Amino acid sequence: MATLNPEAYEKNLLQWDRAVVGYIIGKLPVFTPFLQFLKKKWNPKGEIHLFLHGNGFFTVKFDLEEDLNSTLEGGPWTMDHRPFIIRKWSPQVHMEQERLSSIPL
Numbered sequence: 873m874a875t876l877n878p879e880a881y882e883k884n885l886l887q888w889d890r891a892v893v894g895y896i897i898g899k900l901p902v903f904t905p906f907l908q909f910l911k912k913k914w915n916p917k918g919e920i921h922l923f924l925h926g927n928g929f930f931t932v933k934f935d936l937e938e939d940l941n942s943t944l945e946g947g948p949w950t951m952d953h954r955p956f957i958i959r960k961w962s963p964q965v966h967m968e969q970e971r972l973s974s975i976p977l
Contacts, residue, residue, distance in 0.1 A: 890934040892943065893965050894958035896951060900928050909951055914943050931961065 901909070907922045910932065914920070918935030925931070934940040940960070949956050959965065 888931075888933065888961050890937055890940045891961035892932050892934075892940070892958040893929060893961050894932070894956055895929045896956040897954045900924060900930065901951065906930070906951075913949065913951075914939065914946070916943075932958075 900906075903922065903924055906924075907920075910920060910922065916934060916936065916939035918939055920935070920939065921933040923931040923933075932943075934943070943958070944960060947958075949958065
């Protein structure tokens, strides 16, 4: 069994502290156009890093805390008239789509 050094664990957690997890209602877009769209829509001052997951979810890491905060406080976010749902990443986040009964517009 492998064990993880507590300091390494904390360091790994910190690198995801400025990240969001999300999904788009419907099909997940292709990587490059989606990244370009997010950069245009969110207009971050620093860099953002996009990760697409096989289960329809994506993760975006922000270099700057202020970009993370403005993204979380902004919205609602849509792409091609399809809403996408984001939440701040945490070790406890579960990548499951929620049942939506309404979406604020």
